[in-house]
Amino acid sequence: MDVLVVEDDASVRTLVKAVLEKNGNDVRVATTAQEGEDYALNNKFDIIILDLGLPDGDGFEICKEIRDHDITTPVLILSAEQETDVKVKCLKVGADDYLTKPFNPEELMARVEAITRRSSDGGAEQILTCGDLQVKMLEREFTVNGTKVDLTNNEFNLLVYLLKNKNKIVNQEEIAENVWDIHFDTQTNYINVYISYLRKKIRDHTENDYIETVRKKGFVLRCDD
Amino acid sequence: MDVLVVEDDASVRTLVKAVLEKNGNDVRVATTAQEGEDYALNNKFDIIILDLGLPDGDGFEICKEIRDHDITTPVLILSAEQETDVKVKCLKVGADDYLTKPFNPEELMARVEAITRRSSDGGAEQILTCGDLQVKMLEREFTVNGTKVDLTNNEFNLLVYLLKNKNKIVNQEEIAENVWDIHFDTQTNYINVYISYLRKKIRDHTENDYIETVRKKGFVLRCDD
DNA sequence: CATATTAATGACGATATCATTATAATTTGA
DNA sequence: TCAAATTATAATGATATCGTCATTAATATG
Numbered sequence: 182m183d184v185l186v187v188e189d190d191a192s193v194r195t196l197v198k199a200v201l202e203k204n205g206n207d208v209r210v211a212t213t214a215q216e217g218e219d220y221a222l223n224n225k226f227d228i229i230i231l232d233l234g235l236p237d238g239d240g241f242e243i244c245k246e247i248r249d250h251d252i253t254t255p256v257l258i259l260s261a262e263q264e265t266d267v268k269v270k271c272l273k274v275g276a277d278d279y280l281t282k283p284f285n286p287e288e289l290m291a292r293v294e295a296i297t298r299r300s301s302d303g304g305a306e307q308i309l310t311c312g313d314l315q316v317k318m319l320e321r322e323f324t325v326n327g328t329k330v331d332l333t334n335n336e337f338n339l340l341v342y343l344l345k346n347k348n349k350i351v352n353q354e355e356i357a358e359n360v361w362d363i364h365f366d367t368q369t370n371y372i373n374v375y376i377s378y379l380r381k382k383i384r385d386h387t388e389n390d391y392i393e394t395v396r397k398k399g400f401v402l403r404c405d406d
Numbered sequence: 407m408d409v410l411v412v413e414d415d416a417s418v419r420t421l422v423k424a425v426l427e428k429n430g431n432d433v434r435v436a437t438t439a440q441e442g443e444d445y446a447l448n449n450k451f452d453i454i455i456l457d458l459g460l461p462d463g464d465g466f467e468i469c470k471e472i473r474d475h476d477i478t479t480p481v482l483i484l485s486a487e488q489e490t491d492v493k494v495k496c497l498k499v500g501a502d503d504y505l506t507k508p509f510n511p512e513e514l515m516a517r518v519e520a521i522t523r524r525s526s527d528g529g530a531e532q533i534l535t536c537g538d539l540q541v542k543m544l545e546r547e548f549t550v551n552g553t554k555v556d557l558t559n560n561e562f563n564l565l566v567y568l569l570k571n572k573n574k575i576v577n578q579e580e581i582a583e584n585v586w587d588i589h590f591d592t593q594t595n596y597i598n599v600y601i602s603y604l605r606k607k608i609r610d611h612t613e614n615d616y617i618e619t620v621r622k623k624g625f626v627l628r629c630d631d
Numbered sequence: 632c633a634t635a636t637t638a639a640t641g642a643c644g645a646t647a648t649c650a651t652t653a654t655a656a657t658t659t660g661a
Numbered sequence: 662t663c664a665a666a667t668t669a670t671a672a673t674g675a676t677a678t679c680g681t682c683a684t685t686a687a688t689a690t691g
Contacts, residue, residue: 203530
């Protein structure tokens with residue numbers, strides 16, 4: 182994800198940048214209110230982290246400015262301990278959450294993840310589950326009911342896409358674009374074929390057939406959790 | 407999990423052992439600094455709990471000794487109330503956290519769980535780099551100097567193993583076990599072959615040949631960062 | 632310097648995975 | 662109920678990746 186960090190204090194800035202990057206994000210930093218506002222208005226970020234006490238303005242002002250331009254990117258405010266009425270002011274200017282300095286890395290990531298999860302796609306989870314099905318992204322491992330199941334690359338990628346959109350209907354065009362990176366119609370039914378492969382491998386280890394067909398619409402990976 | 411507890415005070419030792427075991431851990435105890443250090447250096451634990459005031463030395467010394475031997479096992483220090491500068495000293499010797507006596511069982515377990523959680527998923531980095539080389543684990547993407555390079559599964563897994571052990575020499579046996587999950591000698595030079603493949607693909611995009619051969623020992627992925 | 636040892640790379644057949652096609656099964660709507 | 666539309670799966674040939682072997686290159690040692 183693309184993150185904008187607006188913070189003048191070098192030590193805090195470096196820490197925040199490091200933590201975010203370690204968690205797989207692309208970070209852009211700004212050290213003044215002017216610069217931060219400029220970046221925020223002219224680029225698309227997934228989250229913006231704003232310090233309150235900047236040399237040439239404060240985070241609230243930037244946030245207000247951003248919202249006035251109809252930019253809905255989630256904003257996390259970093260506030261110093263002594264700052265008063267942070268919560269109320271955050272609400273007023275349309276910020277999503279705030280974090281009081283000093284904070285530790287886990288706190289920061291927890292807030293960032295909470296906000297982005299709330300606001301959009303679910304981020305980049307490391308473990309995806311759906312009932313008996315579990316995928317560990319880092320190990321690239323798929324288990325059904327605890328037993329490991331080997332998948333080919335295409336099968337794995339397809340399954341991951343379904344898991345990331347579980348309980349949502351995904352159509353063939355979306356699948357082609359996001360799993361195969363194909364942006365045109367190949368006139369073949371390869372997606373049906375791979376859905377079939379997946380079902381077979383899942384069927385071998387559990388009763389439930391998680392992949393549901395929605396005629397004329399696409400497929401859903403269905404489960405209660 | 408396997409826990410080492412180094413504590414001379416019998417009542418504290420018994421309590422800690424009982425609490426940990428009740429929570430499903432295997433506990434080994436040592437009552438002197440000498441014994442504790444000996445255990446720590448010659449066995450693999452998931453966490454080490456060290457008392458500061460031991461009859462023949464203190465926890466800080468053991469901790470330092472452990473870290474000097476490149477053992478990264480999380481260490482939790484138990485300190486008496488009157489001990490000064492515990493936090494600073496902990497940082498200095500590479501301990502992960504400390505707990506002031508007296509403490510209650512819940513506190514202890516909370517610390518233990520926090521430490522092991524932190525260290526376990528912090529070990530699974532999402533982005534691995536070495537100079538120009540970058541691997542994004544979740545996207546399963548490899549870039550050299552910013553340009554994407556396609557790798558086969560085996561090539562990718564081998565590269566990841568090298569990255570996870572960058573600047574450390576890894577021998578062929580280790581590679582076989584961790585990348586191919588082969589626990590015997592196949593009598594062939596397949597690892598050399600894949601090293602060769604990797605080098606070729608890296609060479610195509612950058613001058614530096616990151617993979618160094620250490621004759622009779624193995625290979626190193628070398629870089630300054 | 633000569634030779635033995637170790638590593639690097641080219642080449643090859645076996646196998647796995649790929650996209651596609653053909654055919655079977657299912658669902659829909661007249 | 663029956664044909665048309667849609668989806669599921671079996672089958673196939675093409676290609677990529679696999680592990681192995683053979684050969685060449687590099688390095689160490691006497």
